[in-house]
Amino acid sequence: MSPIYIPRRQFIRGAIATAAFGATSQLWAGCSEQTPTANTGTGTATGTTGAPAAATLNIGFIYVGPKDDFGYSQAHFEGETAISKLPGVKTYSEASVAETAVVQETMLGMINQNAVTALFPTSFGYFDPHILKLAPENPKVQFFHCGGLYTEGKTPKNIGSYYGYIDEAQYVAGVVAGLSTKSGKLGFVAAKPIPQVVRNINSYTLGARSVNPKATVQVIFTGDWSVPVKEAEAANSMIDQGVDVLTCHVDSPKVVMETAEKRKIFCTGYHTNQASLAPNGYLTGAEWDWINVYTKYVELLKSGKTLMDGGIPHILRGGLKEGFCKVSPFGSAVSAAAKKEAETVMAKFKDGSMIIYAGEMKDNTGKVVIAKGKEFKQTDPDLEKMDWFVEGVIGSVKG
Known part of the structure; x- marks a missing residue:
C-alpha cells in the first residue's frame, strides 16, 4: 500500500460523516493505484466530480488483485472494460483491495463519492461479513457478488449472487x-x-x-x-x-x-x-466470459429492473451453454x-x-x-x- 492510502480512508470516513464530498473527490482524483478508476461509456456520463446525468448508470467494480494478473481479476476487468463502452454507462473500479474491512471503505467511497447504484465486489471474501453488513445500510444500492450464496428470507433483498459453472470447462480441460x-x-x-x-x-x-x-x-x-x-x-x-x-x-x-x-x-x-x-x-484452459454476463446485467439495470422488485434474479448461474465460461483454444x-x-x-x-x-x-x-x-x-x-x-x-x- 502507498503511504497515502490509510489517510485517504480516514478522510473518507470523516467526509461521509460530514457530507463534505467535494473535498474528497479532489483527494481521490490525485491518488495512486488505490484510487477508483473511472471508465466512461459513449453515453451521457459526466466527470468524477460532477453530478451524473439522469440517464447514466454508475457501476462500481472491486478486485482483490491487479487488473493485469493473467487471472481472476483480469477476467472481471475485461468484463468491466467492455460494458464501460456501452452508451450511458460509467464504471469505477479499484484493484488490489484486501478481503478485510478495507473493502467496506471502498464500497462506501464508491456509493457516496461516485453515486454508484450497482456494485460488483468480485472476490469471495468480500461477501461475509462485508457486503452483508453494508447492504442493509444502503437499501437503494444493489450488491452483486461473485460466488456468494443467496438464501431466501435471510439475505438482504438488495444482494444478488452470480457465478458460472466453470467446472464444465475444467472437465473438458481434464479430458485433454x-x-x-x-x-x-x-x-x-x-x-x-x-x-x-x-x-x-x-x-x-x-x-x-x-x-x-x-x-x-x-x-x-x-x-x-x-x-x-x-x-x-x-x-x-x-x-x-x-x-x-x-x-x-x-x-x-x-x-x-x-x-x-x-x-x-x-x-x-x-x-x-x-x-x-x-x-x-x-494445452487449453477454463476461461470466464464476464463480458457476456456483465452485458446482461447492464441490460437489466438500464431497463429499470432491480433485485428488490424481483426483476433481476437473486441467483444467476450458467455454464458453457449460457456463455458464462468458455474453453481456451487448443495448443499445438x-x-x-x-x-x-x-x-x-x-x-x-x-x-x-x-x-x-x-x-x-x-x-x-x-x-x-x-x-x-x-x-x-x-x-x-x-x-x-x-x-x-x-x-x-x-x-x-x-x-
Missing part, C-alpha cells in the same frame, strides 16, 4: 490433460478448500479419468489466493514427483503456467487464456484425438445432455457420496456445498 499425460500424474495447485475450488478439482479429475481411468490428480493448497512463492514451490514439488500436467485455481495462474513451461511439462489454464505464458506446453501440443474428444464433450454440455455428478460415485476415501441412480444437475445447490474429493484425487479437503 488425461489424453496428453504420459505419467498419468496430474497436478492441481489450489488456494483454499472452499466449495467452488473443490468442485473444480473434482470436475477436472472426472474429466481426466473419463478418458484415462488410472489418472490421478495431486492437490496442494497454498492457503491463500495469491502466494507466488508457495505456488512455485507446490508446482516444482509435484513436477519432481512425476506430474507432467499442471493446472490451478489461484487468483493468478501466471507462476504455475511459467513454472510448467520452464520445467517442460504440459499445463492447462484458468480464468483467462494463458497461452502466451506457456507457448510450448499450454494437443493431439487430434484429444481435440476431437474434447469437442464432443463440449457439445454435450451445450445441448444439456452432459451430467458430471451421477452415481454411483465414491470419494477418495472409498465412501459412496452419490448413490447409484442419483444425479446432480449443475443447478443443484448441493454442489455449491461440496466438501469431498472424488476418487482419483490425492489430497484432503482439509488441506
